[in-house]
Amino acid sequence: MGTCTEKTPVLTQQARAVDAILSHCQQSLPLDTTGSRCRMLGVRKRICSRGLILWFFIANILLVLYYITNSAHLSIRSSPEATCPLSLAKSQQNETGFSQSQAPGEDRCSPKINIMFVKTHKTASSTVLNVLFRFGEKHRLRFALPDGRNDFFYPSPFQSSWVKDYRPGKCFNIVCNHMRFDHREVAKLLPPDAVYITILRDPVALFESSFHYYHSAVPFTWRIKGKNKLAQFLEHPERFYYPRAINSFYLKNLQFFDFGLENNLEADDPQVMKAIQNLSQHLDLVLITEYFEESLILLKDMMCWTMEDILYFKLNMRRSSSVSQLTPDLKAKALQWNGADWKLYQHFNATFWARVEAFGRGRMKEEVEELRRRNTEMKAICIEDGGPVESKNIQDKRFQPWQPFGDSPILGYNLRKTIDPKFKAICEKMLMPELQYLSDLGVNLWVTGLLGWIKDNIFRHTMFSI
Numbered sequence: 001m002g003t004c005t006e007k008t009p010v011l012t013q014q015a016r017a018v019d020a021i022l023s024h025c026q027q028s029l030p031l032d033t034t035g036s037r038c039r040m041l042g043v044r045k046r047i048c049s050r051g052l053i054l055w056f057f058i059a060n061i062l063l064v065l066y067y068i069t070n071s072a073h074l075s076i077r078s079s080p081e082a083t084c085p086l087s088l089a090k091s092q093q094n095e096t097g098f099s100q101s102q103a104p105g106e107d108r109c110s111p112k113i114n115i116m117f118v119k120t121h122k123t124a125s126s127t128v129l130n131v132l133f134r135f136g137e138k139h140r141l142r143f144a145l146p147d148g149r150n151d152f153f154y155p156s157p158f159q160s161s162w163v164k165d166y167r168p169g170k171c172f173n174i175v176c177n178h179m180r181f182d183h184r185e186v187a188k189l190l191p192p193d194a195v196y197i198t199i200l201r202d203p204v205a206l207f208e209s210s211f212h213y214y215h216s217a218v219p220f221t222w223r224i225k226g227k228n229k230l231a232q233f234l235e236h237p238e239r240f241y242y243p244r245a246i247n248s249f250y251l252k253n254l255q256f257f258d259f260g261l262e263n264n265l266e267a268d269d270p271q272v273m274k275a276i277q278n279l280s281q282h283l284d285l286v287l288i289t290e291y292f293e294e295s296l297i298l299l300k301d302m303m304c305w306t307m308e309d310i311l312y313f314k315l316n317m318r319r320s321s322s323v324s325q326l327t328p329d330l331k332a333k334a335l336q337w338n339g340a341d342w343k344l345y346q347h348f349n350a351t352f353w354a355r356v357e358a359f360g361r362g363r364m365k366e367e368v369e370e371l372r373r374r375n376t377e378m379k380a381i382c383i384e385d386g387g388p389v390e391s392k393n394i395q396d397k398r399f400q401p402w403q404p405f406g407d408s409p410i411l412g413y414n415l416r417k418t419i420d421p422k423f424k425a426i427c428e429k430m431l432m433p434e435l436q437y438l439s440d441l442g443v444n445l446w447v448t449g450l451l452g453w454i455k456d457n458i459f460r461h462t463m464f465s466i
């Protein structure tokens with residue numbers, strides 16, 4: 001019997017991840033002469049088998065969980081007619097604590113309360129989410145929330161039946177958690193007058209951030225050697241990337257993907273512009289991360305909200321030392337690699353500035369200044385030491401943000417020890433990370449919690465030390 005034959009894993013779901021582990025192991029051991037190859041394989045097998053068994057074990061648990069949670073919801077697929085009619089939404093509006101009469105001095109327009117926020121990844125969308133959560137809570141609006149976890153089965157395309165306590169025909173006011181956007185499915189949940197918004201970021205910065213945050217969850221990157229994996233990948237993406245690999249979308253045109261579009265299109269494909277045109281018909285306002293304050297002012301104006309409604313602290317921010325500075329050459333490569341996202345960004349950057357122009361540049365400048373002033377005021381009221389701190393220095397678990405695999409680069413805040421009681425509640429909400437806020441809104445995050453446990457207790461100690 002050949003002692004040197006290796007069994008190949010048969011479970012196709014996991015084969016690629018296993019391949020990645022094997023090649024990772026292979027590369028970490030010298031395989032010099034053909035004579036010693038068999039002995040080396042034996043050593044390699046022993047070293048790798050623990051990692052492999054563990055991977056099978058975890059992957060199977062996750063698959064089972066995925067199917068259990070998925071199938072429970074698939075049974076109530078809604079019909080196309082089951083939408084939320086405007087009349088029902090209006091009558092429900094009475095149940096909410098929403099008051100149409102505004103404080104004197106405010107504009108006479110009436111605030112809009114029905115919102116679809118397409119929450120994109122790595123775009124400061126968590127900060128927008130916090131603004132929407134607070135607005136919805138303050139006015140007792142009805143959120144369409146995920147169930148058991150913090151997203152709607154991302155990256156599967158969204159289905160309305162996944163919403164917690166969903167019934168066909170039930171109306172919601174706000175949909176704002178991570179999903180792969182599908183306009184027709186979302187429209188079933190909201191009144192026809194709902195406002196659709198999203199946020200986009202420069203694809204180079206987004207790619208850098210996404211690579212840093214997610215590469216551990218993209219198995220084909222485990223093969224990339226050297227210290228600067230990001231540069232290695234951008235130099236030769238074709239060596240590592242294949243479109244159907246697990247989680248590959250995190251590393252190519254992620255914004256296109258989040259909108260439910262095909263993220264593997266080349267930038268010059270005519271389908272790209274068509275998809276952008278299609279999407280723009282469904283979006284009422286696109287915020288731009290690079291012009292975050294201006295974006296919130298435009299949002300406030302369109303929604304007829306108050307300055308108080310859009311006050312914010314930056315949430316889910318990375319420590320600056322973990323941000324890679326890309327050379328101009330790598331920037332160009334990142335841009336080319338994410339060419340569809342670049343077109344998307346340029347299109348909506350142009351429409352954004354046309355809106356700023358229509359709003360009035362001078363007026364914009366004044367309002368941005370007021371927003372900054374009031375944010376600074378809130379910082380002094382709410383935050384200990386006036387700014388964000390490293391995860392290990394956050395004292396209260398309620399303000400501890402979720403961290404990516406293998407590292408803790410995400411900063412958070414400490415609530416001031418001496419705080420005026422009348423500001424305590426608002427400060428807590430403004431500082432609260434997404435998961436804790438979702439819990440407060442009544443979402444049981446058992447799936448997310450389990451993933452977090454596996455990430456912190458198994459992956460951190462084994463996967464990245466083999």
Ligand SMILES: *[C@@H]1O[C@H](CO)[C@@H](O)[C@H](O)[C@H]1NC(C)=O
Nearest residue numbers: 087088090091092093094095
């Ligand atoms: C909602 O409230 C308004 C005024 O508060 C009232 O006139 C209207 O009849 C109410 N609508 C329903 C459906 O209860």
Ligand SMILES: *[C@@H]1O[C@H](CO)[C@@H](O)[C@H](O)[C@H]1NC(C)=O
Nearest residue numbers: 261271272273274275276278
């Ligand atoms: C654009 O929308 C039309 C009609 O909804 C659809 O048939 C077409 O496939 C879409 N095109 C792209 C590129 O998304």
Ligand SMILES: *[C@@H]1O[C@H](CO)[C@@H](O)[C@H](O)[C@H]1NC(C)=O
Nearest residue numbers: 202345346349350352353354
């Ligand atoms: C976005 O638009 C502004 C204003 O026109 C312009 O200064 C900026 O260069 C644009 N950014 C990109 C990436 O196109």
